[in-house]
Amino acid sequence: MLISIQKKGGEIKPTHLMYRANLAHRQLKSYLEELLDKNLVKRINKNNYEYIILTDTGLKFLEKIREMRDFEKTFGI
C-alpha cells in the first residue's frame, strides 16, 4: 500500500489505492486503519476529495524497507 501511494507521488484517492494495491474494500479499510494508527499515512481533503498521503514517518519507513531489501539481495539472505 505504501509503495502504491509513493508511486502515485505520495498522495492517492482511497478508491485508486484499493485498485492499485489490489485489495478488497474491507481489507483496505483494515490495513488503512493500521497505517493511520502507526502514523505512516494520513487523510487529507483536497478539492472536496479525500486523499491518503504518506507522512514523513511513512517515507522514512519505505526507505528503510528499500535499504533492507538491498541488504538482503547483497548478502543473499
Added chain:
Amino acid sequence: MFEIVPLSNWFSGKDLIIDIFSVLVLSYLLYHIIKYYKIKRGDTKYRYLITSFALLTISFIFKVLAHFIIYYPTTETRHFGVLTIVQQEMEASGFLVFWGIIGYRVLSLLALYFLTLVYVNRPGKLSIMLTSYLLILVGYFSYSMFHVYHVTCFLLMLVITWAVLKNYLSDRYHKTKLLLWSFTIILISHGLFFFLSLSPVFYIIAEIVQLIGYLLLLITFIQVLRSDGKKTRKN
C-alpha cells in the same frame, strides 16, 4: 602455544588499531541489522546474522583487551612487600590474556558458524548445540595449538565465501561482488595466519589483509545504505 610473535617496531601496537577498526565496522553493521530485524521480526536468518555479528564484535573486543594487556603490562613496583604485589599483578595479567585469547577464539568460531547457518540448510537445534560445543572445545584447546583455530576459521569462512560466490553467480549483483571480495580477503587473512610459525612477517601481512577485508565490508555496507537513493515527493 599462543602466538606472541616478535614484531617489527613500526608495526608494534598497530594490530590493536586494526582490531579496534574491525570492532567499529562490525558494531556499525550489527546496529543496522538489528534495525532490519525489527521490521522482519521473527526471521530466522536475521536471528543467525545478529547472533553472528554480535559474537564477532564481542570476540574482537576480547582480542583488543588481550592485546592491550600484552602491549601495556601492569607491573607497578612498590618498595614495601615488593615481591608479593608484583607477582599478583603478573598473575592477573596472564590470567586476563589467557581468557582474552580463549574468549576471542571461542566467540569468533561460534560467530563464523552462525554465519554459515545463514547460508546452508539449517540443521536442528541438537545439531547446532553439538557443533557449538565442539567449536568451544576447538577454541579452548587451540591455546596450545593455534594452527587448529586458524584452519577451522579458514574452513568456516570457505563455506561462507562459497555460498556468497554462488549467490553472486546467480544474479551478478555488483554489491554482492564487493561482499564476495571482502569475504575472500578475510578468508585469505585466516590462511596467512596459519603460516605464522614460519615467520612473524605473516602476522603483519595477515593483519593488514584483514584490515582490507573489513574495510571492503564497510564499503559494501555503505553502498547498501546509499541504495535508498530515489527520494520521492513528501507530503
